[in-house]
Amino acid sequence: MIVQRVHPDAVTLMSVIHACSSLSSFQHARFVHGLIVRSFFRNQLELQTALVDLYVKCGSLVYARKVFDKMKERNIISWSTMISGYGMHGFAGEALKLFDQMKALVKPDHITFLSVLSACSHCGFIEEGWECFNSMNRDFKVIPRPEHYACMVDLLGRAGKLNDALDFIQRMPILPDAGVWGALLGACRIHSNTELAEVAAKHLFELDAENPGRYVLMSNIYASSGKQKHADEIRDLMKLRGVRKTAGHTVIEIKNKVYTFVAGDKSHHQSDLIYSELEKVMNRIRVEGYKPDLKFVLHNVEEEMKEKMLYVHSEKLAIVFGLLNSGPETVIRIKKNLRVCGDCHTAIKFISKVTGREIVMRDSYRFHHFKAGTCSCGDYW
Known part of the structure; x- marks a missing residue:
């Protein structure tokens, strides 16, 4: 469109923003942001809110907050988007602060409460989560929906209060759906509770029979036990x-081009270089104290083979590719379509330490910001 000198309108840019969000493309986000700043559309509120969401999904809370702070007006969606962003990135304290500011100006709705409850869940803020949940109907006449109950189960379950989570489910005034039982199953995986996992899985295999994640999670729980x-x-x-x-x-996106890696991937034109560098990086982090966590290899193979299988997870390959093809000050941003495995999470912390690079990962659950050997999630994920 631009080459042919057809000037995009707000609808076009909303479509482009959606595409960039799917890719988590930070460089494209900056480009679209520039177009919006240079244009004068009537619906700036919608575009700016979409930009906040885009930067959140691209892993940059700094830019998201800059756009949010410069908004001349905000609606409930704008507030909820920024609050949700802080929650996804593991900054529940900031999410709650913003929620308090919002309540003084705008009445929160069910989406806002979902964002706040999710933020509390990601960071283990149990008291704050309960207060938020109880205040929904009491103070704002917002009736909790199944997704709010699922957040509460997730909040309790992640914190290890599995029996409380089950009791909460049994006392729900509505019939628990797949989201509720899925939250319990996920918590059972974290805390290795096979007995309760079987209860949750039984319901999920009936309510959500086509979802492969439910079967894989239960199978992995059995295998790890x-x-x-x-x-x-x-x-x-x-x-x-x-x-x-x-x-x-x-x-991973490098120089405006998106690259995709799978475990053991050797299809890339730099494969030899990637694997050579990967071996060097893994040796460096071993010296720093990294030990491969073999329980995350669920195949029945020899231990030496398990280590090799862990080494070639797609996250590690993408990060090494990023190290090879970006400047020493550049933040490495990657996106995983599934939940990052525990071994990769540990390894990436060490990689951020030995390379001095900041690594931002978006997985199917949340964002992780790795820097100097630590992660923003505080290993609570």
Whole structure:
């Protein structure tokens, strides 16, 4: 359009913003931001709110907040988007501060409360989460929906209060849906509670039978607890029902071009260089104290093979590619379509330490900001 000198309007830019959000493309976000700043559209509020959301999804809260602070007017969506952004990135304190500012100006709705509850869940703010949940109907006449109940189950479950989470489900005034049972199953994985996981999985295999993630999670829970026979049975059930596992991949953007990696990927033209550098990086972090966590390899193979399988996870390959192809001060931004595994999370902390690089990862659950050997999630994820 631009080459042919057709000037984009607000609708065009909203479509482009949506595309950039899907890719988590920070460089494209900056380009679109420039176009909006140089243009004078009537619906600046909608575009600026979309920009805030775009920067959040591209891993830059700094730019998101800059756009938010410069907005001449804000609506409930604008406030909720920024609050949700802080929650996704693990900054529940900032989310709650902004929520307090919002309440003085705008009445929150069910989306706002979902953003705040999610923020509390990601950071283990149990008291604040309860207060937020209880205030919905009491103070603002907002009736909790299934997703709010799911957030509360997630909040309690992540904190290790699994029995409280189950009791909460049993006392719900509405029928628990797949989101509620899914939150419990996820918490059972974190805390290795096979018994409760079986309860949650039973409901999920009926309510959400086509979702491969439910089967994979239950199979992994069995495998990590040494119940390989049960894990295989879940995999067989998937095949019987024709449910296919989602393949994991990691995306990275370098010089306005997007690259995708899968585990053990050797299709890239720099594969030899990537694997050579990967070996050097893994040796460096081993010296710093990294030890591969073999429990995240759920295949029944020798330990040496398990280590090799961990080394070539897509996250590690994408990061090494980023190290090779960007300047020493550049933030490395990657996006994983599934939840980052525990071993990769530990390894990336060490990589950020030995390379001095900041690494921002967006996975299917939240954002992780790795810097100088630590992660913004505080290992609570």
